[in-house]
Amino acid sequence: MTTTPYPAVAPEEAGGHLTIDLGALAANYADLARRVAPAQCAAVVKGDAYGLGLEPAAHAFWRAGARVFFVALLSEARRLRTALPEATIYVLNGLFAGTEPVYRDLELRPALGSMEEIERWAAYCGEIGEALPAAVHVDTGMNRLGLSPAEAVGLAESPDPLPFTMALLMSHLACADDPSHALTARQLEDFQAIAALFPGVPASLANSAATLGDKALHFDLVRPGIAVYGGLSRGGTAPLQPVVRLDLRIIQLRDVHEGEAVGYGAAQTVGRLSRIAIVSAGYADGIPRLAGSSDLRRGAQLIVAGRRCPLVGRISMDLMAIDVTEVPTGEVEAGDFATLLGEGIGVDELARHAETIGYEILTSLGRRYHRRYIG
Ligand SMILES: *Cc1c(COP(=O)(O)O)cnc(C)c1O
Numbered sequence: 001m002t003t004t005p006y007p008a009v010a011p012e013e014a015g016g017h018l019t020i021d022l023g024a025l026a027a028n029y030a031d032l033a034r035r036v037a038p039a040q041c042a043a044v045v046k047g048d049a050y051g052l053g054l055e056p057a058a059h060a061f062w063r064a065g066a067r068v069f070f071v072a073l074l075s076e077a078r079r080l081r082t083a084l085p086e087a088t089i090y091v092l093n094g095l096f097a098g099t100e101p102v103y104r105d106l107e108l109r110p111a112l113g114s115m116e117e118i119e120r121w122a123a124y125c126g127e128i129g130e131a132l133p134a135a136v137h138v139d140t141g142m143n144r145l146g147l148s149p150a151e152a153v154g155l156a157e158s159p160d161p162l163p164f165t166m167a168l169l170m171s172h173l174a175c176a177d178d179p180s181h182a183l184t185a186r187q188l189e190d191f192q193a194i195a196a197l198f199p200g201v202p203a204s205l206a207n208s209a210a211t212l213g214d215k216a217l218h219f220d221l222v223r224p225g226i227a228v229y230g231g232l233s234r235g236g237t238a239p240l241q242p243v244v245r246l247d248l249r250i251i252q253l254r255d256v257h258e259g260e261a262v263g264y265g266a267a268q269t270v271g272r273l274s275r276i277a278i279v280s281a282g283y284a285d286g287i288p289r290l291a292g293s294s295d296l297r298r299g300a301q302l303i304v305a306g307r308r309c310p311l312v313g314r315i316s317m318d319l320m321a322i323d324v325t326e327v328p329t330g331e332v333e334a335g336d337f338a339t340l341l342g343e344g345i346g347v348d349e350l351a352r353h354a355e356t357i358g359y360e361i362l363t364s365l366g367r368r369y370h371r372r373y374i375g
Contacts, residue, residue, distance in 0.1 A: 007367070014370035015280030015318070017337065019245040020052050023375020026064035028228045028240040032211055033065060039218040041211075042204075044225035045080065046072035046092060051286075051363040052229060052243065055083045056373050061228075062087065070223055074099055074108070081106045090135050090168065094145065100124040104132055109167060111135040113145035118155070125164040133167035135204075138194055140187040142174040149190055156197035168221065169195055169203045176209035176217070177232075184210075188217060195219070231358030232348045244362065245342035246369070248281040248302070252334050253324070262321050263313030267294040270312065275325045277304065279338055282318045285366030287340065288354035289315045300353040303339040305331040 011017060033041035043066040049057030058069065058080055068088045071077050077091050088109065095103070095110040095117045101124075103110055112118045112134050125132050136155070139146030147155065155162075171191045175181035188205070195203040202220035208227035210217040226232070230243035256262060256276050261269045270276075279302070283289045292315040293299030299311035305327050312321045324332050341347060347358035354361070 009368060009370045011370040011372075014249070014368065016246060016248040016285060016340075016366070016369045017372060018365060018369035019247070019342075019372045019374060020056065021241075021243050021245070021375045022056055022060040022373055024230065024241040024243045025052070025057060025228060026060045026375070028230065028243070029061050029064045029066060031240055032222070032224050032228065036206075036211060036215075036218050036222050040068065040221045042066065042068035042070055042090075042221055042223045043228065044070045044207075044223050046070060046076060046225070047363045048076070050225060050229045050231075050359065051365040053371070053373070054079050058083045058087070060375075068221060070111075074102060077108045078102075078106065081108065092137075092145075094137075095121055095134075104128070104130070109133050109135060111137045111145075111168075111170065113137040113147070115147060115151055118147070122163045131163060131165045133165040135168035135170050136166055138169065138171045138191070140171045140190040140194070141183055142172055142187075144172070146171060149194060152194050153197060156194075166198065166201050169198050169201045170223075171205050173205060173207060173210055173217075176207055176213065179213065184217075191219075226359055226362075229362055230347065231362060232346075239346065239348070242342065242346055244347060244365070246340045246365075247337035247342070248279045248340055250277045250304075250332065250334055250336045250338055251280045252278050253332065254278070261313065263292075264316060265314055267292075268313040269295060270323070272325070274312070274323055275327070276312060277309070277322045277324045277332060277338065279320050279322060280318065281340075281366070282316045282320055284317045285368055286361075286364035287315055287320070287366075288350075288356060288361070288364070290354040290356070291315065291350060292320070298353075300340070300350055301345070303343045303345065304336070306343075309338070 043061040048054050070090045072093045077089050090109045092111045094113040137146040138152045175183045204221040206217045206222040208224040211222040211224040232239050256270050256274045258272050291300040293311040301308045309322045309324050312323045347361045351358045351361045
């Protein structure tokens with residue numbers, strides 16, 4: 001029932017084992033859905049469900065009660081429709097010209113983000129004589145997608161009835177993760193004013209941070225992504241249960257003498273006789289090269305035999321090195337695994353070492369791992 005789009009890699013052949021806990025995913029969704037009731041909780045599954053696999057994630061959310069889903073692209077919506085024949089599916093990146101019939105045939109809903117898209121959807125619905133549903137996306141200060149507030153007012157005041165069904169009015173927050181940021185209050189105020197012009201149309205504003213925040217931001221439907229996947233929202237709202245575990249194979253151990261360097265560029269020199277474990281994963285597996293280590297800057301850590309061990313030197317395409325000198329002899333050998341995510345190391349910790357965000361760590365997770373879905 002749970003399918004994955006990734007080519008299966010046998011566990012004994014893989015450089016790393018990626019474990020995705022669908023039970024934790026479902027529990028996180030259910031937790032948020034409870035917090036926001038009576039508002040409805042959607043699931044955002046764009047970017048291949050933040051890199052975790054669209055189909056397995058979608059099934060887990062559906063079983064946990066999710067009925068409304070957001071993807072970015074029509075290609076993702078097609079896959080999701082096959083997985084969930086009855087779901088309500090919105091496509092956030094809008095209506096690409098010529099794709100209108102696909103929306104009708106697969107019962108998908110575009111998030112219309114410009115007047116040009118609205119006119120095209122209206123023309124199509126007029127032509128086929130069906131008032132198909134769509135979301136209207138209004139920009140309230142992010143300057144990314146959406147009608148300007150003035151265009152939204154124009155739409156509300158237009159004398160002719162719309163030839164399509166406005167099933168959702170939405171906007172997106174730029175700084176919800178920073179409660180002190182003045183833009184959130186301004187976006188909320190503007191969105192409330194616009195929503196008042198469309199009585200009876202369900203409204204949606206909240207991403208993860210806003211879903212975890214003030215009830216005033218929830219409106220009728222919330223759209224959490226990252227929190228459900230166990231990451232922090234940008235800036236630092238408390239994470240729910242971790243969902244991802246990543247164990248990487250140690251393929252050999254070697255001694256490196258004091259004063260010798262490890263890896264490309266000889267970027268890090270060891271200050272003592274060191275036991276170095278070589279791990280079979282690198283930046284081709286989505287581990288950011290920026291998380292590597294050098295004499296100037298400490299890199300990420302992995303857990304080996306219950307101990308935190310630092311990376312040594314640069315991350316290569318398919319390999320990296322960790323210092324396991326502190327692990328007692330006999331507790332680590334070739335064939336063991338080092339944990340890069342899990343056992344207390346979250347996606348956000350790894351992200352910090354690479355000057356990025358947990359979102360990017362998740363969506364970059366490699367295709368060469370043995371993927372295991374549990375729960
Ligand atoms: C990605 C996205 C979300 C989810 O954001 P998170 O920060 O992951 O919760 C919600 N709404 C829109 C429009 C998005 O693009």
